[in-house]
Amino acid sequence: MTKMLKIDKTVSDGTRDFLRFLLESKKVQSVAVLTREGTSGEVGCSLISNPEKMAEAVPFCPVMPYNAGEYLSSLTSKGPFDGPVAVVLRPCEQRAFVELVKRQQGSLDNIIIISSICPGVYPLKTFVHENEDKLLKDYWSVVADGKLPEGIRDTCSCCENFVPAEADIVIPIAGEKDTGKGCKLFAKTEKGAELLKEMDGKIQESELETKGTEAIRQLRQKNEEKMLANLEKKLSGLDGLVEMFSTCIGCHGCRSVCPICYCRLCEFDSSRSEYEVQKYESELYKKGGVRIPPGTIAFQIGRMIHIGLSCVSCGMCSDVCPADIPVANIFRKVGKAVQDVFEYIPGKDPEDSIPVTTFEEDELRSVED
Numbered sequence: 001m002t003k004m005l006k007i008d009k010t011v012s013d014g015t016r017d018f019l020r021f022l023l024e025s026k027k028v029q030s031v032a033v034l035t036r037e038g039t040s041g042e043v044g045c046s047l048i049s050n051p052e053k054m055a056e057a058v059p060f061c062p063v064m065p066y067n068a069g070e071y072l073s074s075l076t077s078k079g080p081f082d083g084p085v086a087v088v089l090r091p092c093e094q095r096a097f098v099e100l101v102k103r104q105q106g107s108l109d110n111i112i113i114i115s116s117i118c119p120g121v122y123p124l125k126t127f128v129h130e131n132e133d134k135l136l137k138d139y140w141s142v143v144a145d146g147k148l149p150e151g152i153r154d155t156c157s158c159c160e161n162f163v164p165a166e167a168d169i170v171i172p173i174a175g176e177k178d179t180g181k182g183c184k185l186f187a188k189t190e191k192g193a194e195l196l197k198e199m200d201g202k203i204q205e206s207e208l209e210t211k212g213t214e215a216i217r218q219l220r221q222k223n224e225e226k227m228l229a230n231l232e233k234k235l236s237g238l239d240g241l242v243e244m245f246s247t248c249i250g251c252h253g254c255r256s257v258c259p260i261c262y263c264r265l266c267e268f269d270s271s272r273s274e275y276e277v278q279k280y281e282s283e284l285y286k287k288g289g290v291r292i293p294p295g296t297i298a299f300q301i302g303r304m305i306h307i308g309l310s311c312v313s314c315g316m317c318s319d320v321c322p323a324d325i326p327v328a329n330i331f332r333k334v335g336k337a338v339q340d341v342f343e344y345i346p347g348k349d350p351e352d353s354i355p356v357t358t359f360e361e362d363e364l365r366s367v368e369d
Contacts, residue, residue, distance in 0.1 A: 001205040001206065001207060002186050002187065002188065002205065002206065002207070002208050003186070003187045003193050003196065003203055003204075003205060004184055004185065004186045004187070004203065004204055004205070004206040004208075005184070005185045005187075005196045005199055005201050005202070005203050005204075006182055006183070006184050006185075006201060006202075006204075007182070007183040007184075007185070007199075007201055008181070008182055009182070009183055010179065010180050010181070010183065011060060011116075011171060011173055011179045011180075011182075011183045012058065012059060012060055012183075013183070014182070014183025014185075015057075015059045015060070015088070015114075015171060015183060016054050016055070016057050016059065018114075018169075018183075018185060018199065019031050019033060019054055019057065019059070019086060019088070019114075020051045020054040021198075021199055022086050022112075022195065023048070023049065023050075023051040023054065024051045025198060027084065027086075027195055028083070028084045028085055028086045028112060029049060029081075029082070029083040029084060029085060030047050030048060030049040030085050030086075031047070031048045031049075031054070031057075031085070031086045031087070031088070032045060032046070032047050032048075032068065032071075032072065032085065032086070032087040032088065033045070033046065033048065033057045033059050033087075033088040034046075034057065034058050034059060034060075034061050034065075034088070035048070035053075035056040035057050035058060036056055036058055037056075043058060043061050043063055043065060043127075044065050045065070045066070045068050045071055047075075047085075059088045060116060060171075060173060061136075062119070062120070062121045062122050062127070062135075062136070062139050062149070062152070063121050063122055063124065063127040064090065064093075064121045064124075064314065064315075064316065064319075065124070066257060066316065067092070067093050067096050067257070067258075067259040067314045067316050068087070068089055068090075068093045068097075069089065069092075069093040069094065069095070069096030069097035069098075069099075069100060069259045069312075069347075070096065070097075070100070070259035070262075072087060072089075072097050072106060072111075073097060073100040073101075073105045073106035073259070073262065074106075075106075076106040076107040076109075076111075077105055077106055079107065080107040080108075080109035080110045080111075081107075081109070081110040081111065082110070083110060084110050084111075084112055085110060085111055085112065086112040086114055087111055087112070087113055087114065088114045088115070089113060089114070089115050089167075090115065090116065090118050090121070091115055091116075091118050091159075091161055091162055091163065091164045091165070092118075092155075092159070092161070092312045092313060092314040092315075093259075093314065094113055094115050094164055094165070094166070094167060094347065095161065095165070095312045095345075095346055095347025095348060096259035096260065096312045096314060096347060097259075097347070098166065098347035098348075098349075098350050099259075099260060099310050099312065099346045099347040099354075100259065100260070100262060101350065102350070102353075102354055103262070103354075105262050108350060112168050112169070112191060112192075112195070113164075113166070113167040113168050113169075114167065114168065114169040114170075114171070115164035115167035115169070115170055115171070116164070116170065116171045116172070116173045116174075117162060117163050117164070117170065117171070117172040117173055117174045117175065117176065117208075117209075117213060118156070118159075118162045118173065118174055119139075119143045119148065119149055119152070119156075119162075119173050119174040120148070120149060120152035120153060120156025120157060120159070120162070120174075121152060121153055121156060121315075122135065122139075122151060122152055122153065123151075123152075123153055123315075123318075123319050124319045124320070125319075126151060140179070140180065143173060143174070143176075143179055144177065144178060144179045144180045145177065146175050146176060146177040146212040146215075146216075148174070148216055148219055148220070153315040153318070153319070153328075154227060154315065154318065154326065154328065154329055155313045155314065155315035155318070155328045155329070155332060156315065157220060157223045158220055158223045158224035158227050158313075158332065159220055159313060160217060160220055160221060160224065161312075161313075161345060161348070162174055162216070162217075162220070163208075163209065163213065164188075165345075165347070165348045165349065166188075166348070166349065166350065167188055167189075167192075168187070168188060168189045168191050168192035168195070169185055169186065169187060169188065169192045169195065169196075170185075170186045170188050170208060171183065171184065171185060171186070172184055172186070172208060172209075172210075172213070174212075174213065174216050175209075175210060175211075175212030175213035175214070175215060175216040175217075176210065176212060176213075177212060184206070185199075186206070186208045188208075224332075227329055227332075228332075228333055228336075231326075231329055231330065231333050232333075235330070235333070241297070241300075241301075242297055244325065244326075244330065245296060245297055245300050245325060247323040247324075247325060248296040248297075248299075248300065248323060248325060249296075249322065249323055250295070250296045250299065251322060252266070252299070253317075253320040253321065253322070254303070254316075254317035254318075254320065254321060254327050255299075255303060256320075257316040257317060257319070257320050258303075258307065258316060258317055259312070259314065259316070260307040260310045260311060260312070260346075261303070261306070261307060300327075303331075304331065304334050307331075307335075308331065308334045308335045308337075308338045308339075309335070309338050309339060309342070309344065309346065309354070309355060309356065310335075310346040310347075310354070311331050311332070311334075311335035311346065312346050312347055313328065313331070313332050313335065314328075315328045316328075317331065342355040
């Protein structure tokens with residue numbers, strides 16, 4: 001049982017009230033949350049210190065313009081915030097941030113994490129090009145019935161880690177009925193419990209996960225099994241991988257939006273990876289032809305090697321791919337295989353060591369056999 005405060009408002013309105021309370025009571029100096037920006041109403045992440053600006057917040061709008069874990073990493077890479085800052089993160093964003101902190105790319109100090117049992121988000125193309133009002137109405141109607149919205153990102157529909165691991169406050173949405181009538185705030189840490197004490201309302205003991213949560217988990221597991229099975233048919237060895245990435249145009253957009261790819265200069269963007277005239281001539285002489293742009297398969301395999309163990313399956317890579325390659329699904333397949341070997345869920349626990357930084361003599365015995 002966990003301490004819970006219920007606000008008799010919608011999930012979004014209740015969360016806004018809580019964030020406004022944190023600012024007005026000086027519990028935090030600022031809040032990082034999704035907002036609608038300017039007259040266009042575009043959704044982006046903002047850092048807010050004025051409680052009145054909280055009216056612009058859309059904390060659970062079903063779109064992820066970028067992985068906010070990367071955004072937090074950039075803000076804290078040179079040191080922690082001076083005072084407490086509340087951040088509203090989806091579980092995959094939280095895990096990405098924790099994974100970056102393990103790599104000394106950010107700091108968890110002075111950060112209060114507010115997360116949700118996440119229903120998922122729509123692909124960026126869907127959210128931008130379809131009727132947004134209808135999309136949001138359908139989304140929240142389905143969520144309020146405790147079901148999984150259709151048309152969300154593949155990675156969301158297959159995500160088993162949709163319950164936050166280490167958040168201070170968790171707000172159940174996926175699998176929770178009547179989200180349009182009540183907002184439940186669960187304190188998962190002592191820090192979270194302290195924040196709820198002065199809010200209006202009665203604190204009670206309750207279970208965070210329900211039968212609805214488990215039903216969503218089972219549905220997502222089935223979706224993942226189906227997705228991996230379909231992918232298995234297409235990825236038959238190296239030839240299948242080459243075929244899958246045959247339309248890659250080498251834009252490196254997937255690397256740019258990946259929260260785990262934090263290098264300021266990627267090897268594949270350096271001069272050492274550039275093809276000079278002599279190299280093209282050499283390839284033409286040896287093979288009779290050269291693909292343009294070159295090196296796209298090497299780039300994708302290189303990324304798999306570098307981040308497979310720490311991929312949090314946020315889906316940003318597929319969202320920005322102009323060639324519509326299911327990059328996120330492929331990386332989920334590869335990442336899951338590697339992560340299962342080490343029994344490692346990236347970003348789940350800040351205390352878990354990244355497997356490549358440790359060595360146990362018998363840890364890969366099962367692979368060897």
